């Protein structure tokens with residue numbers, strides 16, 4: 001089947017500055033191909049800003065605005081209004097931000113933009129840490145993961161950004177992964193077709209920060225979904241939860257074993273993580289409808 005990448009010129013060009021095997025670049029490439037050329041990007045300091053490149057160079061074929069780390073959603077709101085004032089209401093405004101700039105430093109501006117139901121698509125490229133500054137922990141880093149600022153393992157759990165934004169009652173909030181490409185493309189298309197505030201949280205396994213093999217990013221992306229650590233679901237209008245992948249064919253231990261950030265984790269801690277993932281899954285099952293053609297487990 002012909003893909004969007006084959007149909008349209010790539011919005012992200014080759015020759016950019018991502019690490020070899022980077023899933024963030026692959027994710028951005030697919031998201032932008034699906035959105036098309038009539039798009040403007042807001043990219044705060046993050047790996048994605050490095051990948052997009054410093055002025056006057058750019059690896060993207062669309063206009064890019066780089067605001068401060070805390071202000072992406074506010075900058076995107078202003079850009080949206082300027083475009084609307086010019087009669088360009090069909091131009092998509094997309095934010096491509098990291099988890100540090102979203103879960104932590106940009107959360108206030110993000111919550112306000114969601115509350116105002118600004119007409120923007122906010123994509124969080126969630127690599128679970130402050131990666132381009134040396135892999136420090138963020139509030140998206142999962143329990144027990146070692147980072148440069150939590151060398152003994154993070155003592156607290158990962159925040160649930162998608163549920164937090166859904167609780168604002170926004171038109172659309174969903175998780176997605178380039179490891180499940182058809183689902184990702186469908187969600188980008190769906191978000192593009194809606195008006196108002198839309199969030200996509202993309203899990204982006206980080207070759208460097210997670211300690212993966214150079215070709216291990218996609219496997220980690222798939223295992224994260226398959227063990228239930230990163231369930232694929234979508235929430236419409238803050239209330240209608242749909243589970244898009246209702247199976248859990250593998251234990252969390254398979255996923256952890258791919259990553260050096262969990263090296264030396266004790267069997268008791270692995271069991272604790274499994275129990276936390278089970279708990280999150282049960283929470284989701286209480287809220288969610290199965291996707292069409294699927295039964296809930």
Ligand SMILES: Cc1ncc(C[n+]2csc(CCOP(=O)(O)OP(=O)(O)O)c2C)c(N)n1
Nearest residue numbers: 045046047069098099100101129130131132
């Ligand atoms: C207010 C503020 N604090 C710190 C920084 C330095 N800084 C630039 S990028 C970055 C890491 C951002 O992490 P994340 O948003 O997760 O993006 P990633 O690098 O992981 O892609 C930091 C701490 C900054 N630019 N602004």
Ligand code: SF4
Nearest residue numbers: 019022047206207208
């Ligand atoms: S640090 Fe991680 S997310 Fe950033 S460019 Fe390298 S592999 Fe990609």
Ligand SMILES: [Mg+2]
Nearest residue numbers: 098099129131
């Ligand atoms: Mg990050």
